[in-house]
Amino acid sequence: MRKLLLGTTAVVGAALIAPTAMAQMPVVIEPPGFMMGGGGGSSGLPRGNSGVRVSLGGYFDVRAGLVNDDNDRNAVTATQAATGATGNVGSIAGSTRSFGRQRVDFQSDFEVDVFVDGKAANGLTYGAVIELQVDNVGAGATGTSIDTDEMYGYLAHPVFGAIRFGDEDNAANLLQVRVPLIRGADTDNYWDEFTFRAGADASPSLFTSISDGSDVTKITYLSPQYFGFDFGISYAPNSGEGERFTLGRAQQPTISTTAAVAQRDRSSRRNEISGAIRYRGTFGPVGLTTGFSAMQSDSQQAYMAPTAIQLVRRTTAFSGGVQLAAYGFTVGGEYVWGDYQGVSVGIAPLARGREASRHFVVGATYTVPGFGTQIGGFWGQAIQDNGRSTSPAGTLGQDTPSGANVRDRNQTVYSFGIVHPLAPGLSLYASYTHMRDANETVSATNNTRIDQNAARAGVQNIRTAEVYMTGFRVAF
16 A cells, blocks of 8 residues: 555545445655654555554444334323413413334444554554544433544554553453444444433443453553453543543532542542453364453442541452454453443442352354354343432442342343445344333432333333444445
């Protein structure tokens, strides 16, 4: 691929009109002469190994969903406006009707990744990764706001490993071995974005990765591979991300009496430490990948003068997984457990007196030889303790000895689908996902169970949802 010495505007244009999908048009930025190393090399960088290469990548994804969800029934209430002048005889009072949500929806998504890579004469590589994405910003906004997903710098050497610093997934997440999945038929992506968020959770699926891709600002070390093994460790002082050093109350919920909360105010999880070890090897025709990941953090503290009282437990999460691959098949699974609650594994602390959360998933994929078509599916079950029926106000859901036990939240999800590469960088996919969710509560601080079906009288504790989905993805 040609190297282009172009300005920023030309770079973006070249990337957008790249003739081959998956191609990245590099831009070489030459630093001042006194920074340059000597000699040639095979890196493709000018003047030896000391240039800095900037390249672009990313994807565009669009999908359609057909949804059949108990939570959608009679969920929308509309009132008919009154007719006639106020006070006139014969005026008709407004009437109220309920509707189900629309069953069909379209969604689009994209991400543009900027890769900055350089190499010094002594073999040290360095650079930065900046990922720009369209994020779901919620009601009242366009839904097309651009923010950063991950942005971090790195230093790496083939002998000593790599250090990453910035907004990035933690080491436990980066090295976690999960159940084998294909696009569309996955545990917590795309399909659940078509479903309504019933409780305080940001997503209904309990089968997320460890730390759920939390990109808080951290430092991470990743080792080289030794005899098939590699490992990593990371540390973040709090859950702050980017340059967001002061958080308003509306952005960072807290029961502090101050109007604004800094990310150092113990209002979120603190001192997050994560680590993982992974093994990858082959035994004849069989490939084996297995690993263990773990993370822990101090939970937030609630401010109650004159001292801060710890009301929730330390947050922990552990994950073990294995994959076996041979003859186009990959089978495997994961088991995750720990002192956490909610849909994001290892993020929200568990109230005192509650049992640990857990989930397991098993799955398989098959790649058709000569076509690249992938077929896959999985089945999983998750359980989380809902605590007791009474909980005093202002204690972050802390359990008390009084009150009857609330039944555990119990979720089962299975999915299967197909992905076909239509052209380089272009893939089509289709999937079916089924979820059964029982005993979801209103929030972490309120153990009242949610009415999952407004079409039936009383609180319905069981929610069933089906999502039929199809889409295509262009990666570049």
